[in-house]
Amino acid sequence: MLAPAMSVRPSLGHGVGLRLTHYDRILAPGADGSDGSLAGDLGVELVEVVTENFFGPGGTVPGGRPRAVLERVRAQVPVALHGVSLGVGSVDPPPEEYLRALRTVVDWIEPAIVSDHLCWGSVGGHYAHDLLPLPYREDAIAVAVDNVGRAQDALGRRILLENVSSYAAIGGGTMPEWEFLMEVARRADCLVLLDINNIVVNAKNHGFDALDYLAGVDGDRVWQFHLAGHTDRGAYKFDDHVGPVPDEVWSLYEAAVARFGEVASIVEWDQEVPPWEVLRAQAERARDLAAALVGGEA
Amino acid sequence: MSQRLRDEQALFWRAISWPTGVDDFLARTDDATREAFGRMVTGDARLPGPRRMTIYAESYFYRLADVLREQYRVLAWIIGPVRFHDLATDFVWQRPSHSPDVRRFGEALPDFLAGHPLEARHPGLGELARVERAIVTAIDRPDSARGPVERSALQAVEAERWPGLRLRLADHVEVLTTRRSYPLAFAAWRDDAPSPDPIPPVPEDGPFHVLVWRTRLEVFHRALVPAQAAALRALAAGRTFEAMCDAAVELDPSLDPATLVRWLGTWIDDGLFHALEA
């Protein structure tokens, strides 16, 4: 068991995922010359960044622009570190150097949240840089539990695991996706980042009812939501994080808040990334919807 | 450890990384592999297994090709989208990523180009890629604990101490040498301009030198004359101001001390040095 003080879900609010296109917003040229100045209030309560973008050369703290950006963000709001390459479902455990680099960023930024995905991503030392699907089987649970344990031991804290979008069911599965997710979380004693959009995508791609998914999730472990858009390609939905959060995802978000209470949320928008203000409006909508449902102050 | 899971992941990897697509992979592989694939990826009438796997295969390729295009924008522009697509296909297939950090994926492209038919037809592309790589990677090199050294610090050095003066280059400073003139490509490049057709030949009339450095937030690059490159390399090797001057004058006997001091002033203004020892 890790950090009992962290056993109650903190109230971290609602925010957005920071992308390269926003760097200028944060580093507007300032009166203090090359060092720039803080470009005003970010206007969100939480900012999520992709962890590996802040791995410096050789596992150091990065310098230059990435460092300046993240330190400025961190000075304003809590940061969620969202990894994409831990690959807890890869049969080869995460390399020590990866865990050390992760630890370096965590010690530097002191994030409110550290997360990655319940998927696999590498085999034989080759990285796909994609979130690849696992079979919902006992052997995959065992691998994931082991690897989450390695990460949590290396960091000395609990991480959040995110459910991923998938396009193929891997053969021989013996349980639904939500049972697989919760079983890994329970046995590894980690937390859950529930991506609402990914549930909507998978409901279509694998033919289940999104509300059944929510019913199978233990709300105590859910510390964060992801909200995003996707593209309906007819035969399947593709998780491309393009455009504003669609109505279908907002509806499921409301159902999730009704079920679990208010949970920190991050809006992800990765293609044709809009200006910060447009993104911020999405985070405000997430906050307002939650407030209306749980009766908190907006 | 589950051997079944290991076998599935190895097969999944082979299917998505096959350069001519999942269907071709399945057509060319043996019966046992096809059967294993059928057991691993269960599809339905709406979306059969191979089509589901193709979604992953396409994501895999296009994500990595996009990374290359972002890191080698001038190269991508010079050779145009069709050749770049083919180059990316060859590179993704032959040099899969070995790092959890996707930004490192393209680091082997300059070396890869050296042995690629494209370089044989259009010599100089590998050098261009090497300069672009240096520019891209300068952005997050660790910050120096001290510095940058200011002009006032230099002015405070007494005249008799100048010969023994040492200026330490910051970690983000790099001097590259190419056989062809890289600035031609950079000067011609514009994001919105059509790619040159055909690719213009660049004569091998070097050496040329390029300085890559950054301030806290921005990366810069500039062509150097050979004597400047020699001077900066002397400083990079930890040699004194006097040795720096000797190295420069050896290449260009016409240089006067005032010119050398002026160069030093420019480099100080650029923030190239993080320590001064007099």
Ligand SMILES: [Fe+2]
């Ligand atoms: Fe997500």
